[in-house]
Amino acid sequence: MCTKIINIPYNDLNVMAEHNELGAEGERVALRYLQSKSYAILDTNWRQGAGELDIIARDGDQIVIVEVKTRAGRQITEAERAISRQKQRRMVKLANSYILKKGLEGEVRFDVLIIVKKGEENYDIRYIRDAFYPLL
Numbered sequence: 001m002c003t004k005i006i007n008i009p010y011n012d013l014n015v016m017a018e019h020n021e022l023g024a025e026g027e028r029v030a031l032r033y034l035q036s037k038s039y040a041i042l043d044t045n046w047r048q049g050a051g052e053l054d055i056i057a058r059d060g061d062q063i064v065i066v067e068v069k070t071r072a073g074r075q076i077t078e079a080e081r082a083i084s085r086q087k088q089r090r091m092v093k094l095a096n097s098y099i100l101k102k103g104l105e106g107e108v109r110f111d112v113l114i115i116v117k118k119g120e121e122n123y124d125i126r127y128i129r130d131a132f133y134p135l136l
Contacts, residue, residue, distance in 0.1 A: 026070025026115040027054060029123055033113065039064065043098070051094045055113075063108045065095045067131070070115045083112060083131070092134045110134070 031041060039057040046053045055066040067083060088110070095108060112131040116124040 022072055022117065023068075023070050025117070027068050029070075029115050029125070030055060030066065030068045030113045033125060033127070034066065042102075042104075046094075046098055048094055048097050051090050053091065053094050053098060056095075056098060058106075059109070061106050063095075063099065063104055063106045064111055065091060065108065066111045066113050067091060068113050068115065070117065072117045088132050088134075108134075 027044065031044065034041065034055065034057055037059075039059050041055065041057050042063075043056040044054065046056060053065055054068040055064075057064045057066060067087075069083070091110060095110070098104075099108065109130055110132050112128040114126040114128070118124060
């Protein structure tokens with residue numbers, strides 16, 4: 001068996017760490033936002049294989065799968081484009097697995113919460129309800 005070693009420049013590691021920190025901060029803001037709208041949070045960062053669902057919640061009788069996109073100082077429309085058809089398909093498959101494993105019942109909705117960090121504790125938030133419908 002051959003092991004391939006790759007070298008990642010130190011600067012790239014810093015960029016990755018900052019990106020991960022920004023994402024975690026965005027998810028905390030997203031949770032506060034959803035809770036302020038009376039969503040019941042069922043799970044966060046649920047993983048299966050290489051896939052992950054950011055937030056699974058209930059809004060009344062509906063199961064809501066929320067994809068969180070966080071950016072720093074960029075336009076909201078740029079974050080919206082980050083959810084490709086392939087990403088949507090993966091989210092639908094993961095949602096099906098989650099619902100089956102947890103034995104949940106109810107209509108499922110896919111939402112997107114976009115957060116643009118404008119400064120310390122200053123965010124633009126856009127919530128897109130029914131952002132997409134499951135693709136066949």
